[in-house]
Amino acid sequence: MVDSLRDQLLKSGIVKQLKEEKRQLPPSKPIARSFKGKPPHKPKPAPSDAEMDLAKAYAIRAQIEAVERKRAEQEAAEQARLKRERKEKVQKLLEGQVLNKADAEQIRHFEYGGKIRRVYVDALQLADLNIGKLGVVQTGGRYLLVNQAVAHQVRDIDPHSVALLVDPANAGVDEDGIPNDLMW
Template identity: 75%
Template sequence: MVDSLRDQLLKSGIVKQLKDEKRQQQPAPRPHAPSAKGKPPHHKPPHQPKPARKEGEIDLAKAYAIRAHTEAEERKRAEQEAAEQARLKRERKAKVQKLLEGQILNKADGDQVRHFEYGGKIRRVYVDANQLADLNAGKLGIVQNAGRYLVVTQTVAEQVREIDSHLVALLVDPAAVGVDEEGIPDDLMW
């Protein structure tokens, strides 16, 4: 009959021998003297040496410190870039504002509506008949500034485009678009 592995180990004495070795490694239990509060004293586990690190491995705490330092540098660099972009945007806005002073041709009594696409939406500006013809011919342009659409000359619109092209809402290129007999560009025929 075949003995189980356990029976074979017990017969050979290896199992008993292993149990004896484990008992020798464990410290003998000490009697606990109660402390002043009635709790047993705190025992430190036996000091075990740190496992030897392989070459090229770094300590976990050191790795976390390096990671935290790198993330802090990246945050600081991103903040500096954002601040620089904000400063440049303020400078462009101030230049455009200065350029537009005294150059705005909007009329309060404009009776014609000129529709145009800007920012993915259809916008409108009120102009008179002469301004409408000049807008359609490319002699005038429309610039967006501080939430308003301002009618300006072609040269002012081109100067604004050089500073910040996103602010030019409408500047018709007469060579690129055909104009009908009424002065309306072909792209506005609906």
């Protein structure tokens, strides 16, 4: 006698018979509906291999884009972390090194970030700034006057923070050939 595959699997113990299988549901009866002139919905045909390949291609592309977005976000977070660390180092370096005076009356103009900026100095500071003994560092939206050594240390940490540092070799002449003592 030939047993069905199901019976053979049950006897071997690989498949256990479930109580739900024992219960047999009565066969469902088709429900008669009126479509009012519309034909009944026909099931979609199974997708072809070309459509499956297209779906796989879209899925792969979506995964690649997700990985690229995640990598870009991680890179942006790393850049922000490095910038924050540089800013903290500059802040610590500038503590007690700022030479700005509240009563300074002279203005020294300079170009920084594509715009003309200014810092208030006294006469001695203006002379030292023009010959390169002093420099200007931008931090927190302010322009701070510091000595040359501190300006070089800031430049080593974050070159974009140094707003003005005159090269002593070219201290007498501006980059346009105009003497610095004729500055505004």
